[in-house]
Amino acid sequence: MRILVLFFSVLVSSTSIAQANYYDDGCDTSKRPIVFVHGFLGSGDNWALQLQRFSSNGYCHQRMFVFDWNTINRSKATDSLLNLFIDAVLQQTKAAQVDLIAHSAGGGLCYNYLNDSLHALKVAHYIHIGSGKMKAAAGKNADVRTMNIYSKADMVVKTGGDIPGAVNIVLQNADHMQVATGEETFVHLYKFLNGNQSPKTTKVISPDNLSRSVGLSGKGVTLGENNPLSLDSFNVYIFDPATGKRKLIEKNKTTNGAYTGWTRFAKDGSFGFNMTANNYFEFEVRPVNGRTIHYFFEPLQRADKAVYLRAFPSTGMIAGVLSQVPKDEKQTVLVIFSSNNAIIAGRDSLAIDSIPLSTPQLAPASKTMIATFVFDDGDGVSSKQTLKTFGGFPFLGSADLFIPADKNGTLRIYYNGRTMVLPRKPSVEGVMIAVFQ
8 A cells, every 4th residue: 555655646746846947948858758766865966967968968857757765764665666666757758768876885785786678678777876886787687787886995895896787987086975966976877878988067057047936846755764754844935145144035924924825735745836047945844743844955957856855754773863953042053964975084175153163073074074063062061073973974074163143143164165144043943053055
């Protein structure tokens, strides 16, 4: 029954997302649909940049899909869910096959999936990224055309290597996220899927009509588990990047200046609407059970169908870790999320006000830090050291730093030459997450 429910929710997702304007006019409907699969603790937004690059090169947004799965408690049912997802994609697009791209733990999932001959018939090309070395190309008889991309600088999956029978690409400097999200990788993806033809661009190109509005859609899910926020609500605000304060939207005075008003996620967690371009925007997510989360985003360069809003899970291993996050009137809790590459000392620059967070102690290459949790450990003293709670987790970094809450104050985040100014919300009002693409 759970599988059937998810199957129908895939179709619901396709319908609800279609409400957003992606400016797909003139895209190439002959391109084979692509299914992207993320890795451990990931979600569909890990692929946002590559989705936008593909659409900048003529791919239709409505022919690119991301498969979200529970990376904390993977079960045998996950293969069946992936199969149902691909069946739904084929039904929606009327295509005979899909191209399949997987990263990290998603690579193990897809190799297992393709070991079934009937499953393999549905896949024209498979691309294995930042995942372990396999004995042969994908498919029960190594009969699925396979590309294998790995990096010598990957500090998470250190078992990458050439796969016999596959097209093997070795990157030299990409971290575990960059091996999936980088420009160099995109060139290899595009050429493999398009008869060795090079893409017209590796950049995210803003369309001429971006000055009006742009399609924005994605999902609300729980961190790591990717369970949908099906009964939960969100609101959207535009905020001033110089002050962090919300801007009043004149046409929406009845909703306290909000851009959307309180809106429920669809049953599968999806949402979609048109967003005014060239604005910084904030999502306020209110789960029925759990912490309020405030997500802060930079302006969109192009339509984005992989905007993900993660809530804290209520049970399990991750829930136990996140239960240590403070909820009080005196301090602000901040998370800085870099969805496309790790934050590494000596290569990247990250600071809050004048306090550096990209130090060798907080951001070593071995940590592959994607999200940085910043709060005080309870003693009121900013040691600026790693919080013990997060010490053993890959991707999740931390810093013991007391940020005094002040409803009239601001904090300034510096990340690789970019700046975002945010309010100092008391953590009792929610956790703040600054998202940098």
